[in-house]
Amino acid sequence: MYEDHFGLTDKPFKLSPDPKFFFSSAHHDRAVAYLHYGLSQGEGFIVVTGPIGTGKTTIARSLLASLDDSIVPAQISTTKLNPEELVQLVAAEFNIEVEGLGKAEILRKLEQYLHQLNRQGKRALLVVDEAQNLPAETVEELRMLSNFQLDDRPLIQSFLLGQEELKPIIELPEMEQFRQRIIASCHLRPFNAEEVKGYIIHRLTQAGWKGTPELDEDIFDKITEYAAGVPRKINIFADRLFLYAFLEDLTAISIKDVQSVINEMGEELSGSLQTGRAAAATVIAGNQPEPQENDVAAVLDADTMHSILSDVGHVLDQVIQRKIKIIRYLDKLIETKKAQSQE
Numbered sequence: 356m357y358e359d360h361f362g363l364t365d366k367p368f369k370l371s372p373d374p375k376f377f378f379s380s381a382h383h384d385r386a387v388a389y390l391h392y393g394l395s396q397g398e399g400f401i402v403v404t405g406p407i408g409t410g411k412t413t414i415a416r417s418l419l420a421s422l423d424d425s426i427v428p429a430q431i432s433t434t435k436l437n438p439e440e441l442v443q444l445v446a447a448e449f450n451i452e453v454e455g456l457g458k459a460e461i462l463r464k465l466e467q468y469l470h471q472l473n474r475q476g477k478r479a480l481l482v483v484d485e486a487q488n489l490p491a492e493t494v495e496e497l498r499m500l501s502n503f504q505l506d507d508r509p510l511i512q513s514f515l516l517g518q519e520e521l522k523p524i525i526e527l528p529e530m531e532q533f534r535q536r537i538i539a540s541c542h543l544r545p546f547n548a549e550e551v552k553g554y555i556i557h558r559l560t561q562a563g564w565k566g567t568p569e570l571d572e573d574i575f576d577k578i579t580e581y582a583a584g585v586p587r588k589i590n591i592f593a594d595r596l597f598l599y600a601f602l603e604d605l606t607a608i609s610i611k612d613v614q615s616v617i618n619e620m621g622e623e624l625s626g627s628l629q630t631g632r633a634a635a636a637t638v639i640a641g642n643q644p645e646p647q648e649n650d651v652a653a654v655l656d657a658d659t660m661h662s663i664l665s666d667v668g669h670v671l672d673q674v675i676q677r678k679i680k681i682i683r684y685l686d687k688l689i690e691t692k693k694a695q696s697q698e
C-alpha cells in the first residue's frame with residue numbers, strides 16, 4: 356500500500372517467511388548453526404523450539420534455500436498425524452507413489468528410494484514443522500525412519516521445529532530412545548529492543564528503504580514492548596505504522612505516532628470485545644420474564660440498553676474513521692498513479 360510512496364521496492368513487513376529478509380539475531384544465528392552442524396553430521400535429530408512467531412519456519416526456509424543438490428529436502432507441516440499418515444506424507448513429499456499402498460509397502464518403497472539417493476551421492480533431509488502437533492507415537496515413527504541405514508550411516512535425517520508444547524512430548528519416559536538420537540536442540544527467544552531495531556531496519560533496507568520516513572531513535576523500545584519482541588507481531592505492527600505514516604503524510608515517525616497506532620489497534624480490539632460484551636448482556640437479560648417478540652427494550656433495563664447503545668455508537672465511530680482512512684488512501688493512490696502516468 357505505502358511502498359510506492361516511500362520509494363520501497365518490496366513489502367518490508369510481509370508475513371511470509373522469505374529468506375531474503377532473514378535477520379541474524381544471536382538466537383537465530385545459533386539455531387542456524389545447529390542446523391548446519393546437524394547437516395554436517397548427517398545423522399540424528401535437531402530440535403528447534405520457540406514461541407509462535409519467533410522465526411522457526413523462517414529459519415528452516417533459509418536453510419533449505421542454501422542447500423546444494425546433494426541434499427534432497429522434504430518439508431511437512433503437520434496437523435495431528437498418526438504414524439501411518441506420517442509415513443504416507445513423507446513418501447509423497449519425496450514424490451513416491453503411495454496411492455492404495457499399506458504402511459509396510461510404503462516403507463519398503465521409501466527405503467528403496469533412500470538407497471537410490473545414496474547411490475547418486477545424495478541424502479534425504481526431512482523437516483517437520485509444527486511438530487508440537489505430533490502425537491508421541493508419531494514422533495516415535497520418525498525415529499523408526501531414522502533407522503534406515505547403510506553401512507551404519509543413516510539415509511535420512513530430520514529436523515523438528517515446534518512450539519514449546521513439543522518439549523514435554525520429547526520428555527515423556529517412552530521417548531527415551533528418541534531423545535538419544537537428538538544431537539542438538541535450541542530454543543528461539545523473542546528479540547530485545549536492540550534486536551528489534553536491527554530487525555526493522557534490516558527488513559526496510561532489504562525493501563530498498565533510503566531513510567524515508569525517518570525513524571526516531573526512541574520508537575524501538577515502545578515497539579519492543581508492544582510486540583513483546585516477537586517478529587511476527589513486529590511485522591504486523593510495523594506494517595500498520597508505515598500505513599499510518601503514509602496516510603498522515605509523515606516524513607518522520609516519532610514515539611507519538613507509535614502510540615497513536617497502538618491506540619488505534621487497541622480500539623479495534625476493544626471495539627469487538629465490547630460488541631461481544633453487549634451481546635452477552637442481551638443473553639443474560641434474556642433470563643428475565645417472557646419478552647415480547649421484537650421488543651428488545653422489554654428484556655433490558657435502561658442502564659444496560661444505554662451501555663449497549665453507547666458501545667454500538669463507539670464501534671460505528673471507529674468504522675466511520677476507518678472508512679475515511681480508506682477513502683483518503685484511495686485518493687492518494689489515484690494521485691500517485693496520476694503522477695506516475697505524467698512522468
Ligand SMILES: Nc1ncnc2c1ncn2[C@@H]1O[C@H](COP(=O)(O)OP(=O)(O)O)[C@@H](O)[C@H]1O
Pocket residue numbers: 369370371372373376377378379380383405406407408409410411412413414586587590
Ligand atoms: N530472523 C528473522 N529474520 C527475518 N524475518 C523473521 C525472522 N524471524 C521471524 N521472522 C518473521 O516473523 C514472522 C514469523 O516467523 P515464522 O518463521 O513464521 O515463525 P514461527 O514459525 O516460529 O511461528 C514471519 O513473517 C517472518 O518473516
Ligand SMILES: [Mg+2]
Pocket residue numbers: 411412413484485
Ligand atoms: Mg512456523
